[in-house]
Amino acid sequence: MASSPSRYSPLSIALHWVMLLLIAAVYACIELKGNFPKGSDIREGLKYWHFVLGLCIFALVWLRLLGRLTGRTPAIQPAPPAWQTGMAHLMHLALYALMIGMPLLGWLLLNAEGKPAPFFGIELPMLVPQNHSLAENIEELHEFGGQAGYWLIALHAAAGLFHHYVSRDNTLTRMLPGRD
Secondary structure: OOOOOOOOOHHHHHHHHHHHHHHHHHHHHHHHHOOOOOOOHHHHHHHHHHHHHHHHHHHHHHHHHHHHHHOOOOOOOOOOOHHHHHHHHHHHHHHHHHHHHHHHHHHHHHHHOOOOOEEOOEEOOOOOOOOHHHHHHHHHHHHHHHHHHHHHHHHHHHHHHHHHHHHOOOOOOOOOOOOO
16 A cells, blocks of 8 residues: 555554564563563563564565665655754664564574574574573673663654654554554
C-alpha cells in the first residue's frame, strides 16, 4: 500500500506501532525476569519470550527497510530546518541499527554460550561455535545496546511530541493510525 502525500502507508504505520509493542515486550521480559529465582519456570519463560520477540523484531525490520527504501516518505509540513532533518536521519539510522543489531547480538550470544536460538519451537542455526570469552564480549555489547535503546526510543518519542506540540508540524500525524 502506497503512502499519500501527507501520511505513511497503512502497512508502514502498522509495522511501526507493532514493532513498538514488540520492543516494549522485549524490554519488559528482560526487566521482569530479574524478579524471579534462577531456574524458575517464569524466569525461563520470560527469557524465552525475550529471545523470540527479539527475533520477531529482526524479521519485521527487514520489511520496514524494504518499505522505506521502495516507498515515498510523506513531506513534513511545514518543513523543518535542515539540522533537524539531519538529526532525524541519524536517529532513524540508529534505531534501525538497534532493531537489527540487538537481535543479532542476542542470537550470537546464545550460540557462543553453546545454546541454539529458539524461534517458536524451531532451533535456528548456530552462527558461531561455543566460546566463553566471546559470549562475555557479546553480552557486554548486548547490554550496552539495550541501555542505549532506552535513550534512543525516549529521544525518538520526545522528538515526535516536540514536533507535534511545539513545532506544530505533521511529523507525528504522518505515522498515527486511523487518521485521514
